[in-house]
Amino acid sequence: MVQQLEPVDVVTIGAGWTGGIVAKELAQEEYQVVSLERGGERETENFFTVHDELGYALRYKLMQDLSKETITFRNTVDEPALPMRRYGAFLPGSGEGGAGVHWNGQTWRFLPYDFEIRSRTIDEYGEEKIPENMQLQDWGISYEELEPYFDQFEYTAGIAGEAGNVEGEIQEAGNPYEGPRSREYPLPPMVETPVLERFKETADDLGFEPFQAPSANLTESYTNPDGVQQGQCEYCGYCERFGCEWGAKASPITTVLPAAQETGNFELRTHADVVELLYDEEEDVVEGVRYVDRRTDEVYEQPADVVALTAYVLNNVRLLLLSGIGEPYDPETGEGVVGKNYCYQNFGASARGFFDDENWNLYMGAGALGASFDDLNGDNFDHSDLDFLHGGNVALNQTGDRPIANNPVPEGTPSWGSEFKAQSLEYYHSSISVSAQGAVLPFRENYLDLDPNYTDQYGQPLLRMTFDWREQDRNLVEHIGPQLEELMAEMGADRVDATTTLEGSFDITPYQSTHNTGGAIMGADPNESVVNNYLQCWDAHNLFIPGASAFAHNSGYNPTGTVGALAFRAAEGIQEYLDSPDMLADAES
Amino acid sequence: MRVGGGLAVFGIAAPAEGTFDPEDFDVASMQEIEEVEVEEQGLEYFTIQQARVVHDLTARIYPSDDNGPGAPEAGVVYFIDGQLNSAWGRGERWYMQGPFAGKDPTSPFEDDPDEPEDVDPETEVPWAEQNPSETQGWQYALTPNEAYDQAIWAIEEHTQSAYDADSFADLEADQQEEIVAALENGAVESFDRVDIDASGFFLLVRQNTLEGMFSDPMYGGNREMIGWRLKGFPGTPGALGSYRSLIEDDEYIELEEGDYRRLADDIDSLGIDGDNEVPANEQSEEGHAHVHDAAEADYPNVVDEAAARGETEIEATSIDLDDADDGGDQ
Structure with missing residues (x-):
């Protein structure tokens, strides 16, 4: 029997960064907010035994339980999709704080170019520059419009970095290519270690403009504008896939959720697994959500004036499809919107250096401890004679070389036996790598829909991912890869193993990045997008869908900074909607 | 990320100095x-x-x-x-x-009562023949x-x-x-x-x-x-382990017996000192003061309850709890 609950003002589906930001913002405005989180509760005190590479990094303690729900995957539309049975390429989180607990903390603003990528490409190079199957779209919002929300996120989280552009003034130490920011970062940048220094000096010699990468690993103890205090990063080298026992990596559980709790207007319900949004198609509203309490298997319906769909990218898209909201995307016709423009991240270009006469303390580190340059990102370089668009941020990150996962050996070394052992011991302290975080642009046949065969624990269809690399991705790697090879050689490596081509199809087996994006994209035209620039759903006026699912393409950066900004934007939209329930943006087509 | 398959063959390197005795x-x-x-x-x-x-x-x-x-x-x-x-x-x-x-x-899925209703016949595949x-x-x-x-x-x-x-x-x-x-x-x-x-x-x-x-x-x-x-990995830092005072050093730390599982930790201050040698991090002056500070700091927590309720507009401030540990910038 389904139990009906009392209505609330706002319900969020998930309590990660996006759900937490929406919950905090609205609870502080005296609205009653409930967050439904499918996983359990988490707090900093849970992580006093977190320095366990096997348990957290390789047995995925903080990740979604795939036996209950996973995705299916194929490279092309004419293949059968098969389930992702165990973890590989990406790692969706579960539990309070979501993937915002186990992230590395690399916090970027997308470039002004990104938000107007189609218009700017046409202005600069003409429409014929955009390949036929590339569904490049503007986001329906400009960087300038988003700037205050980026600022809000950075000051809420306590981001450490060096500004490169404050109100149009280029700053010597920072990234000269970034969009103008209204003020400095709240905290000074992370420390410069010997290998980061080497990277910066060499990059500078080669004519690039290196800087210290922005970080959510806090460089000082910090009290944010909500009066919530976080600790100082100790560079222990356990960030990605781990929680922080110091409370020194900004996450929903160290920032927005405690602030939301403090209002007295917020309730977090854990083990609450949302299975459907209750959609009234005629009224264009979502009346509430249906969820299962995983501890009791009781089913509840929670009505709400506003529903914020703030699950992970893949779950956002899946719940829309399961609930029949919006027209599902069809790759044959290019029509429909839900599931469209799925993108990922292309780490194809990289160079690993092996140094015979130097050793560094590489087991020390932090998830967002890195040096970086943006000269090969976005449209920061001339693409007139190039056969691809966009690019990627280049970085050397010192995240902490943990011992199971790091056994660097030169190419050609056997993968086992005495020679493998000798080489991997030889280079454990003397091998470093640089890589480009390549943007992935949308193509007609890369998309998300429901799988016709495989189901989750409740018998509902799994989400199906269809994705492969395109010429765009391969050409990008071929352009950037050799430059990384040269950079690493100039850094003094005795041997450089570089990847300068992107071979074969996208493979879901090796870990690459959890930067899945798209599927419920934002835009100005309801025929081309799922949400408007307030992240409000065109087909359900009281439904807001912040998150990387709204990205019209993926840039050459980690997504969380932009995700955070969109969530603050959505929170403002929700507040306006609650004051005056209506569409907040006019449709353009 | 995997690297492509080059064919260069490397000889067996001599063991890294100090890794095994x-x-x-x-x-x-x-x-x-x-x-x-x-x-x-x-x-x-x-x-x-x-x-x-x-x-x-x-x-x-x-x-x-x-x-x-x-x-x-x-x-x-x-x-x-x-x-x-x-x-x-x-x-x-x-x-x-x-x-x-x-x-x-x-x-x-043909006779499966749980079969999703919207199965597209074109997507059905002969599973036994499918690699x-x-x-x-x-x-x-x-x-x-x-x-x-x-x-x-x-x-x-x-x-x-x-x-x-x-x-x-x-x-x-x-x-x-x-x-x-x-x-x-x-x-x-x-x-x-x-x-x-x-x-x-x-x-x-x-x-x-x-x-x-x-x-x-x-x-x-x-x-x-x-x-x-074997690897010269000092062991996972324990709870509240820290490399903050060491990470900027140019010098590569040759680990000694007493360092394993201790390099990052100030064992003394945690009250669980063993009888081993003095770990490398205690050999430097600024090595370990932060642990005392951490014990004093109870974070993350809400330190300004009015701000957390959204009742005040405060400027973001940076509170440095641990003045004693500014030695890392040398």
Whole structure:
């Protein structure tokens, strides 16, 4: 029997960064907010035994339980999709704080170019520059419009970095290519270690403009504008896939959720697994959500004036499809919107250096401890004679070389036996790598829909991912890869193993990045997008869908900074909607 | 990320200086390696015979040699045995619903009452004839412990047919190496009769061997931190461990005995000092003051309740709790 609950003002589906930001913002405005989180509760005190590479990094303690729900995957539309049975390429989180607990903390603003990528490409190079199957779209919002929300996120989280552009003034130490920011970062940048220094000096010699990468690993103890205090990063080298026992990596559980709790207007319900949004198609509203309490298997319906769909990218898209909201995307016709423009991240270009006469303390580190340059990102370089668009941020990150996962050996070394052992011991302290975080642009046949065969624990269809690399991705790697090879050689490596081509199809087996994006994209035209620039759903006026699912393409950066900004934007939209329930943006087509 | 397949061959490098001195280890010295044997006591999943096979497999993958002890001394077989008797070994968090490509009958969903209503007939596939693409990851109808059971059976079968021996564990080291190479190349015929292929099993046992060498000793491998000592990895920092005062140093820290599991931690201040040598981080002046500060700081928490309720507009401020520890910038 389904139990009906009392209505609330706002319900969020998930309590990660996006759900937490929406919950905090609205609870502080005296609205009653409930967050439904499918996983359990988490707090900093849970992580006093977190320095366990096997348990957290390789047995995925903080990740979604795939036996209950996973995705299916194929490279092309004419293949059968098969389930992702165990973890590989990406790692969706579960539990309070979501993937915002186990992230590395690399916090970027997308470039002004990104938000107007189609218009700017046409202005600069003409429409014929955009390949036929590339569904490049503007986001329906400009960087300038988003700037205050980026600022809000950075000051809420306590981001450490060096500004490169404050109100149009280029700053010597920072990234000269970034969009103008209204003020400095709240905290000074992370420390410069010997290998980061080497990277910066060499990059500078080669004519690039290196800087210290922005970080959510806090460089000082910090009290944010909500009066919530976080600790100082100790560079222990356990960030990605781990929680922080110091409370020194900004996450929903160290920032927005405690602030939301403090209002007295917020309730977090854990083990609450949302299975459907209750959609009234005629009224264009979502009346509430249906969820299962995983501890009791009781089913509840929670009505709400506003529903914020703030699950992970893949779950956002899946719940829309399961609930029949919006027209599902069809790759044959290019029509429909839900599931469209799925993108990922292309780490194809990289160079690993092996140094015979130097050793560094590489087991020390932090998830967002890195040096970086943006000269090969976005449209920061001339693409007139190039056969691809966009690019990627280049970085050397010192995240902490943990011992199971790091056994660097030169190419050609056997993968086992005495020679493998000798080489991997030889280079454990003397091998470093640089890589480009390549943007992935949308193509007609890369998309998300429901799988016709495989189901989750409740018998509902799994989400199906269809994705492969395109010429765009391969050409990008071929352009950037050799430059990384040269950079690493100039850094003094005795041997450089570089990847300068992107071979074969996208493979879901090796870990690459959890930067899945798209599927419920934002835009100005309801025929081309799922949400408007307030992240409000065109087909359900009281439904807001912040998150990387709204990205019209993926840039050459980690997504969380932009995700955070969109969530603050959505929170403002929700507040306006609650004051005056209506569409907040006019449709353009 | 994987690197492409170059063909350059590297010679065996000399052992990294200071990484291994048999005198440092309270375990079988190199002369005694052959005597490291599997004992029945303590096995949780394997039979003694299975364990002998896995013991020797892991010994070939990460051998005891001139570079120091390997999988036998680290107890990797006990690590794997424990893992197979865990939720991971039973595949409890893996998606194990069928159908399985290459295994299950054609059109498995035809008579399935739970079949989703919107099945598009065009997407139905003859599963038994369908080989999964290599890019689709693990598609064996096996949990890890089933994979080990079947692979060990296939390896023994192969040993008996190709060598004049009862068990892989009875072969000479060079014969075992031939078999491991064949596993890696997917060229072991007896695997045709099981549900995992030889190269898939090789990847699994190789990964588990590295895990058993270098994971926390609480999992049964990496005994006496052998793997960490081999690598010069100082051990996982304990709760509240810190490298903040060390990370900017240009100097590479040559680890000494007293440093393992202590480099990042101020044992004194935590009140659990042992009788070892002074760890490297206590040898410098600014090395450890932060631990005292951390004990005083109770974060993260709401320090301004009015602000957290959204009732005040405060400027973002940066509160430096630990003035005593500004020495890291030298």
